[in-house]
Amino acid sequence: MASHRCRVAAHHAVNARYRYLRLQAEADLASATPPGQFYQLRCPQTSTLQPFLLRPMSVYGTGPAAGTVEFLYAVAGAGTQALATLAEGQPMDIVGPLGRGFTLDARARRVLLVARGVGLATMAPLVGQAAQAGLAIDVLLSARSPADAMPHELLRGAQATVHAVFDSDGSSAVARVEPRLAALLAGGCDAVYTCGSERLALLLRRLLQPHPHIHAEVALEQRMACGMGVCLSCVRPFEQDGHVALQRVCREGPVFPLREMVGGWHG
Numbered sequence: 001m002a003s004h005r006c007r008v009a010a011h012h013a014v015n016a017r018y019r020y021l022r023l024q025a026e027a028d029l030a031s032a033t034p035p036g037q038f039y040q041l042r043c044p045q046t047s048t049l050q051p052f053l054l055r056p057m058s059v060y061g062t063g064p065a066a067g068t069v070e071f072l073y074a075v076a077g078a079g080t081q082a083l084a085t086l087a088e089g090q091p092m093d094i095v096g097p098l099g100r101g102f103t104l105d106a107r108a109r110r111v112l113l114v115a116r117g118v119g120l121a122t123m124a125p126l127v128g129q130a131a132q133a134g135l136a137i138d139v140l141l142s143a144r145s146p147a148d149a150m151p152h153e154l155l156r157g158a159q160a161t162v163h164a165v166f167d168s169d170g171s172s173a174v175a176r177v178e179p180r181l182a183a184l185l186a187g188g189c190d191a192v193y194t195c196g197s198e199r200l201a202l203l204l205r206r207l208l209q210p211h212p213h214i215h216a217e218v219a220l221e222q223r224m225a226c227g228m229g230v231c232l233s234c235v236r237p238f239e240q241d242g243h244v245a246l247q248r249v250c251r252e253g254p255v256f257p258l259r260e261m262v263g264g265w266h267g
């Protein structure tokens with residue numbers, strides 16, 4: 001893990017809630033950052049916003065230049081509001097890459113990705129990797145409304161079958177998503193990956209019970225402070241071999257075996 005001084009190479013709004021940020025570092029970040037890993041971003045201080053903690057952000061993309069790393073983020077609280085003020089050309093410090101990323105099962109031929117909201121930023125590099133490996137890809141993309149869904153930002157030119165569901169028309173309700181996910185899991189899926197919704201992750205965990213052969217991983221967006229395993233603020237319980245094991249999301253995760261996830265945890 002290392003700290004990198006970067007330059008803001010591009011920074012613009014994607015829609016009303018999401019922004020795209022491309023940074024350029026001296027170091028080779030592209031080959032060092034597999035899908036699912038994240039960086040801690042030092043947000044700027046403004047006259048009204050003084051975010052103290054660094055903010056964790058998944059890597060949305062890397063390359064083609066060795067020092068290029070991309071992020072896609074929702075503007076929410078103080079840190080991301082301050083981040084949104086960064087102008088192109090300004091310096092910015094990031095720490096990472098951090099955590100454990102996704103494992104693309106080498107035997108998989110068809111994968112299912114389930115993303116909700118900004119969870120799609122975490123999934124986008126995995127879509128790219130799966131497409132490059134020639135896998136068939138199904139995506140269930142859940143969002144507040146069609147304007148928030150961003151299928152093009154998720155796929156970035158990769159071929160996949162996208163099943164979009166929305167809060168605005170009720171199609172994202174668990175009762176309506178359940179039969180669609182069950183059919184996708186039963187339709188020759190070898191591996192499933194999810195990020196962005198605890199509700200969807202727990203639904204998937206339940207639907208996976210009759211499919212023990214399907215590899216399943218979840219990327220968790222737990223609140224965290226240090227991001228490197230020291231402060232223990234992101235510890236949460238997991239179920240391992242019938243026992244409860246406490247793990248740090250920043251260090252042992254943020255990607256975990258989905259079947260080990262314990263629901264109802266709001267640490």
Ligand SMILES: Cc1cc2nc3c(=O)[nH]c(=O)nc-3n(C[C@H](O)[C@H](O)[C@H](O)COP(=O)(O)OP(=O)(O)OC[C@H]3O[C@@H](n4cnc5c(N)ncnc54)[C@H](O)[C@@H]3O)c2cc1C
Pocket residue numbers: 038051053054055056057058059071072073074075076077078079080081118121122220221222223224225233254
């Ligand atoms: C691994 C990971 C990847 C993520 N990837 C993305 C992404 O790609 N795009 C995206 O939009 N969002 C992502 N997030 C979420 C993103 O980090 C938060 O949306 C962001 O931190 C919100 O920051 P804020 O400054 O807008 O909100 P605020 O509410 O101002 O700050 C939230 C931040 O406060 C700190 N914090 C507050 N309370 C506590 C506490 N009790 N314990 C510890 N820390 C606390 C943390 O730094 C937290 O990140 C990710 C989160 C994680 C953990």
